[in-house]
Amino acid sequence: MIPLHQLAPGDDATVAAIHADAALRSRLAALGVRIGQRVRMVRKARFAGPLHIRLGTTDLILRRRQAGQIEVAR
Amino acid sequence: MKRIALVGMPNTGKSTFFNRVTGASARVGNWPGITVDLLATKVLLGADMVEIVDLPGIYDLHGFSGDERLVRQFLEEARVDLVALVLNASQIDRQLGLALQVGRLGLPVVVLLNMADEAKQLGIRIDAAALGAKIGMPALLVAAKYGQGQPEAMAALARALAHAPPPDPQAVRERLAEDHRLEAETAAALAAAVDIPERLPEHLTDRIDRLLLHPWLGLPLFFALMLLVFQGVFTLGKPIQDALTAGFDWFRGAALVPALAGLPEMARGFLLDGVWGGLATVTAFVPLIILFFLFMAVVEDSGYLSRAAFLTDALMAKLGLDGRSFVMMLMGFGCNVPAAMGTRIMRSRALRLLTMMIIPVSLCSARLQVFLFLTAAIVAPAAAPWVIFSLYVMSFVAALVTAVVFKGRLRSDEPFVLELPPYRLPTVRQIALRAWQEVRHFLRRATKFIVGGVILIWLLTNLPAGAAPGSGDTFAGMLGTLFQPVLSPLGIDKELTVALIFGFVAKEVLIGAFAVIYGLEGQALAADLAGRMDWVQAYSFMLFTLIYTPCLSTVATLRAEAQSLRFALASTAWSVALAWVASFAFYQTARYLGF
Numbered sequence: 001m002i003p004l005h006q007l008a009p010g011d012d013a014t015v016a017a018i019h020a021d022a023a024l025r026s027r028l029a030a031l032g033v034r035i036g037q038r039v040r041m042v043r044k045a046r047f048a049g050p051l052h053i054r055l056g057t058t059d060l061i062l063r064r065r066q067a068g069q070i071e072v073a074r
Numbered sequence: 075m076k077r078i079a080l081v082g083m084p085n086t087g088k089s090t091f092f093n094r095v096t097g098a099s100a101r102v103g104n105w106p107g108i109t110v111d112l113l114a115t116k117v118l119l120g121a122d123m124v125e126i127v128d129l130p131g132i133y134d135l136h137g138f139s140g141d142e143r144l145v146r147q148f149l150e151e152a153r154v155d156l157v158a159l160v161l162n163a164s165q166i167d168r169q170l171g172l173a174l175q176v177g178r179l180g181l182p183v184v185v186l187l188n189m190a191d192e193a194k195q196l197g198i199r200i201d202a203a204a205l206g207a208k209i210g211m212p213a214l215l216v217a218a219k220y221g222q223g224q225p226e227a228m229a230a231l232a233r234a235l236a237h238a239p240p241p242d243p244q245a246v247r248e249r250l251a252e253d254h255r256l257e258a259e260t261a262a263a264l265a266a267a268v269d270i271p272e273r274l275p276e277h278l279t280d281r282i283d284r285l286l287l288h289p290w291l292g293l294p295l296f297f298a299l300m301l302l303v304f305q306g307v308f309t310l311g312k313p314i315q316d317a318l319t320a321g322f323d324w325f326r327g328a329a330l331v332p333a334l335a336g337l338p339e340m341a342r343g344f345l346l347d348g349v350w351g352g353l354a355t356v357t358a359f360v361p362l363i364i365l366f367f368l369f370m371a372v373v374e375d376s377g378y379l380s381r382a383a384f385l386t387d388a389l390m391a392k393l394g395l396d397g398r399s400f401v402m403m404l405m406g407f408g409c410n411v412p413a414a415m416g417t418r419i420m421r422s423r424a425l426r427l428l429t430m431m432i433i434p435v436s437l438c439s440a441r442l443q444v445f446l447f448l449t450a451a452i453v454a455p456a457a458a459p460w461v462i463f464s465l466y467v468m469s470f471v472a473a474l475v476t477a478v479v480f481k482g483r484l485r486s487d488e489p490f491v492l493e494l495p496p497y498r499l500p501t502v503r504q505i506a507l508r509a510w511q512e513v514r515h516f517l518r519r520a521t522k523f524i525v526g527g528v529i530l531i532w533l534l535t536n537l538p539a540g541a542a543p544g545s546g547d548t549f550a551g552m553l554g555t556l557f558q559p560v561l562s563p564l565g566i567d568k569e570l571t572v573a574l575i576f577g578f579v580a581k582e583v584l585i586g587a588f589a590v591i592y593g594l595e596g597q598a599l600a601a602d603l604a605g606r607m608d609w610v611q612a613y614s615f616m617l618f619t620l621i622y623t624p625c626l627s628t629v630a631t632l633r634a635e636a637q638s639l640r641f642a643l644a645s646t647a648w649s650v651a652l653a654w655v656a657s658f659a660f661y662q663t664a665r666y667l668g669f
Contacts, residue, residue, distance in 0.1 A: 024489045030083075030133030031491060032168040046289055049388030052494065057165045057196070059494040061384045063391060066489050 002074075005051060005067040007041040013072035015039055020069045028070070032058045039072060075116070076235055077125045077153060081145065081176060082160035083169055084131030085495050087188045089113075091160055091218035092128040093507065095228070120232035127152075135175040135250070141421065146250060149179065153241040156234055157183045163193035163200055163215060166268055171260045173209055179246050182238045183211045184230050190215040190223065192496070196277070198269070205267035219501060279496040283381070292385050299378070300404050303369045307362065307408055312439075314361035322354040340539060348532035353525060363516055364509045366405065366412035371508040374419065375500030380492055387490070393474065394481025396420075396490055399429040403473060406436030410628040414635055415512060425486040427641060428477065430632055434624035434649055435472040437465060440581035445616050447585050451600035452612040461613065465620055472621050472652060480648075516631070527626040531579050535572070545591075550575050564618060564657040565611035574618070580625040610669050614661040621653035 001016050015037045018025055032055040033039070042052040042059065050061045082088040096115040113128040129148060130141035148154075159176055161169040166187065173185050187193075187202060206213035212230050216223035286295055330350060334342045373379055383397030390396050398420055406413035413433045420426045437445075445465055449458045534550040541547035546555065546568065554571035561571055569591050576587030588594075594602050607615070623629070623646050633642035 024491070026134050026136065027489060027491055030168075030172075031493065032165075043283075043287060043289075045287075045384055045388055046293075047388035049391075050384055050490065052287065052384060056167055057198075058168055059496075060491060061380065061387075061494050062489075062491040063387070066491055 001071045003068045004039070004041075004053070004070040004072050005044075005064045007039075007072065009041050009043050011074070012038060012040045013074045015070060016073040017071040018069065019071070020066070024066065024069070031060055032056055033060075033070065075123055075125055076155040076238070077127065077241075078119075078156045078158050078231065078235070079149065079152070079154045080126060080128045080158050080160065081172075082131060082188075083133055083162065083172060085493055086131070086160045086162040086169070087218045088131060088160040089128060090504070091186065091188060091216070091227075092126065093504075094218050094221055094224055096126060119228060119235065122235075124155075124235065126158075133172075135172065135179075149181070150243055150247045150250060153243060154181060154246075155238045155241050156231065157181050158186060158231060159183050159211075160186045160188050160218075163187040163190050164196050164198060166193070166198065166200060167264055170209070170263060173211065174259055174263075177209060177211055179249050181241070181246060182234050184227075184234050185209070185211050185213040186218075186227055187213060187215045188218050191217045191220070200269075201267045205263060208263040208266050219504075277496060279377075282497055286378070286381055287384060292381075296382055296385050299373075300382075300401070303373065303405075306369055307365045311362045311365045314365075315358050318361060319354065319358050322350075322357070326350060326354075340536075343536060343543075344529075344532065347536075348529040349525065351528055351532070360513055360517070362409050363412050363415075363513055366408070366416075367509040367512040368505055370405075370412075370416060371505040372500055375498065375504055375508075377495045377497045379419065380494050383492065384494070391490070393477040394428060394485065395432075395477060396425065396486075399425070399432070402429055403432055403436055406433040406438065407469075408439055410434055410436060410438050410624045411516070411631050412512075414628060414631045415516065417635065422486040422488040424484040425488070427636060428480055428484040428486070430636060430641075431480050431484070431645055431648070432473040432476050434628055434632070434645060435469055435476060435621055435652075437469040437620060438581070438624070440625065441620060444577075444581050444584045444619060447600070448603070448612055448616055451603050452607065453609050461616075465616060468617060468656070469620060472656070475652065476648070527630070528579050531576065534575065548572075560654070563662065564654065565607070565614045565661045566618065566657075567606075570607075570615055574622065577619060578623055578626060580627065581619070584619070610661060610664045614657045614664075617660055618653045618657040621649055621656055623649050623653075 004013075004015075007013055015033060015035050018028060018033065018035065020028060028034075037055050040054045042054050044051050048064060050063050051067050053060050053062070053067075080088055080092055092113065092115075096117055114125055116123050116125050118124075127148070129145045132142045132145050134142060135146065136142075149157075157176055157179075159173055161173060173183070176183055185206065187200060187205075190200075193200065200215065202213045202215050212234060214223060214227050214230055216227050218224070286292060288295070326346060330346060334345055337345070373382075379398065379401065382401050386397040386400040390400050399417075402413045402416045405416060410433050413436065414430055417426045417429045417433075420429065442462075445462055449461050453461050531550075534553070535548050536543050537549055538547075541551070545551055550572050551568070553575060554568040557571050558568060561567075566574070572591055573584055573587045577584040588599055588603065592599060592602055603612075629642050629646055632645055633639050636642065
């Protein structure tokens, strides 16, 4: 298991654990980030900027700090 | 009257549907959660008038964001007869959970599967009737943007409303309190009625993103696009604004002056320069606001704004801001007023306020006019471009300092997790509605404040009776004398202080104020100014003018947008303090170094 932000662009993985507080967890769940969901790293912004990920039909951007709270398994 | 609540996730076209149905003008934006105030309209549905309320977009009925709390509160407090739930058909797998959550409340629900056109393009086939049967609520496919399926949707709403039991807020409250496990049910309903292809076909969006979000080309393209918007607004807007101003002047000279000729001197000045001047100042902003929001509506509704946030977030995150703040700050270099209004795209209040703190130090086009005039009059031609450039740099520095100082106080608690919507072509109708609404908003909420302010300044610079306008004998002149101990260490004398008081109305007025104060115009005024101050004094004055306060229209807009006079005053107080420190540091250092 690795933190989500360590995925390379183009890589797919499965969400394995979410270590977020209740507010972030519920926001993530509503946006489709749930345990067992397949996730793809689409791209990473330069200068440690946000990440662009894809889950099913939904594209999201999130900061690396938040992505670090999500663990994925390849 | 019966009441229908419009509920849905952000970016599902909920507001578009609302606009379609009501013919009203809820704001439409391709940005998660755009509806700010609760919009409600009465429409004829079947044989009865019903009230439709557009609630803010929510991801989750049990979520923790301000909007989610607000929707919960609305459903608990207001007597809602029917929920019209708008879902994005192309994201049905993720959004169906919200339908089940809402269904649990015991309220009648009609599910509108919007953006049916996009879902079809993606190869997602939805059997709406089967889905409706499975989840126990009528479900219909619609495409609100084009009005497809709307008559059927209205008929379904009327039918459901006819059979709806009287609302029972107490029951809703109790059910909301329970926590539910809905995922299994969601999955079962999806499996029964929805077919999503294993791999989605490559969307046009992916190809556009590969260019616009390119690791190295993305940011330059962003700046180029912003420059284009900026140029568009001002090359088109400036002539209109000038023509409007000329038209007002003509009307003043041809109609108002003769009409008021019989009045005493004082009353005439008050009506012409105070009241009429104030109204003309307000109206001159209208073309810029229309154009700005026409362009912004395209940028926003197309989905590019979220991309801009992605591109600029790396820097802005360190300042407690996010990418959207950066876009608005850039817009502020044209005119602070629409930029402050544009912050409405942000959902977190702290983030909005912090962005509104930095916008007023953006060197807007009106301030540029003052700087060009003074620079041409006082600085050697070879150095002039550098002076102007350095003022732009100072504007950025002032914004950075402001953000760093206030980011602790205005900390945004919202995690930066945003949906990236696919690119969409906004319709002309959406864009026109948006521009019209912003202008209405500006006129309604800013007019009184601005006209009042202009009148006040007029009184200050003309009273007591008998004093020459703008002279040392007026109240403004007395204020100038009063502030001398504070402003003389910046190299700003009494006359310049009076000019600064004028400049608070609008920076365009500043040059005019010099003309009144010194009794000279054009070249003669420039020559006189050059004799009165050296470049150190002039730069200190410009630095102060850049930061000390935006114009009255901006302050009025800040007050309206923050819905807080205190915020507007605090922002102005901070600006004045920062301006003083910056000018003091510059002037004293320059003098110490012997310039």
